[in-house]
Amino acid sequence: MVPLAGAAVQAAVPVHRQQSMILVPKATPGVRIVRDMLTYGYDDAPVGHPEIVYENVRVPAENILLGEGRGFEIAQGRLGPGRIHHCMRLIGCAQRALELMCQRAVSRTAFGKPLADQGSVREDIAHSFCEIAQARLLTLQAADRMDREGNKIARDLIAAAKIVVPSMAARVIDRAIQIHGAAGVSQDTFLARAYVYARFIRIGDGPDQVHLAALGKEVIKRGGVMTGRVSVSW
Numbered sequence: 733m734v735p736l737a738g739a740a741v742q743a744a745v746p747v748h749r750q751q752s753m754i755l756v757p758k759a760t761p762g763v764r765i766v767r768d769m770l771t772y773g774y775d776d777a778p779v780g781h782p783e784i785v786y787e788n789v790r791v792p793a794e795n796i797l798l799g800e801g802r803g804f805e806i807a808q809g810r811l812g813p814g815r816i817h818h819c820m821r822l823i824g825c826a827q828r829a830l831e832l833m834c835q836r837a838v839s840r841t842a843f844g845k846p847l848a849d850q851g852s853v854r855e856d857i858a859h860s861f862c863e864i865a866q867a868r869l870l871t872l873q874a875a876d877r878m879d880r881e882g883n884k885i886a887r888d889l890i891a892a893a894k895i896v897v898p899s900m901a902a903r904v905i906d907r908a909i910q911i912h913g914a915a916g917v918s919q920d921t922f923l924a925r926a927y928v929y930a931r932f933i934r935i936g937d938g939p940d941q942v943h944l945a946a947l948g949k950e951v952i953k954r955g956g957v958m959t960g961r962v963s964v965s966w
């Protein structure tokens with residue numbers, strides 16, 4: 733286990749250098765795994781997220797990863813690629829939801845005609861198509877910038893994708909659930925589970941508000957100009 737430990741270090745140390753990551757073997761005295769946590773009732777075991785209590789746990793100082801005060805740096809190094817990976821998976825979920833919506837629209841007749849003939853269903857499908865295409869291009873642009881110019885330069889695009897994609901996926905999946913009626917909220921499609929994924933990623937890897945605040949601050953500082961080179965080659 734690798735807890736991120738914040739410590740009241742000297743006031744002179746910048747706030748981003750006040751956290752460390754320390755390896756704690758599971759069998760260390762004082763470590764207590766209380767219970768597995770559920771997300772909207774779903775159990776992600778064995779890769780899920782338990783509640784863990786650390787009581788007077790002691791490990792050798794050499795268990796600190798990379799060096800004292802470098803925990804934030806490690807977290808940031810992992811989180812950029814981690815966030816874009818979630819965006820890619822969520823675009824896949826949204827696309828799959830859209831395809832299911834289309835199948836349902838032509839296969840289900842209600843009130844004397846296929847759902848596909850209802851204007852509101854066509855609008856839901858068209859909005860979903862547009863929103864997926866927008867989010868996919870943004871994510872592709874962020875990933876391209878990461879590849880060419882590195883995670884640091886790509887940070888505003890990564891933040892933008894992290895803000896846009898989970899909400900987009902949740903909206904599209906929600907429409908698909910509605911078009912499926914009762915089946916949409918049951919275990920018969922992947923939609924309920926996909927909705928939970930899209931919803932929790934608006935909190936996991938940092939809540940939307942924190943990304944919006946950081947991005948807004950950065951964009952103001954740069955006078956609205958994007959980080960990195962402006963041209964794209966795809």
Ligand SMILES: Cc1cc2nc3c(=O)[nH]c(=O)nc-3n(C[C@H](O)[C@H](O)[C@H](O)COP(=O)(O)OP(=O)(O)OC[C@H]3O[C@@H](n4cnc5c(N)ncnc54)[C@H](O)[C@@H]3O)c2cc1C
Nearest residue numbers: 736770771781932933934935936937938939940941942945
């Ligand atoms: C399923 C799941 C998996 C997770 N996996 C991991 C993991 O692998 N590793 C890990 O380290 N963490 C993980 N997390 C934790 C996640 O990063 C935190 O839950 C998240 O950062 C929010 O922290 P919090 O729960 O303490 O909420 P709080 O900090 O209490 O925030 C609650 C709410 O307050 C608002 N808020 C908070 N800060 C601000 C702000 N600055 N401005 C405006 N509004 C604000 C937001 O609406 C936010 O949702 C996971 C969470 C979930 C739900």
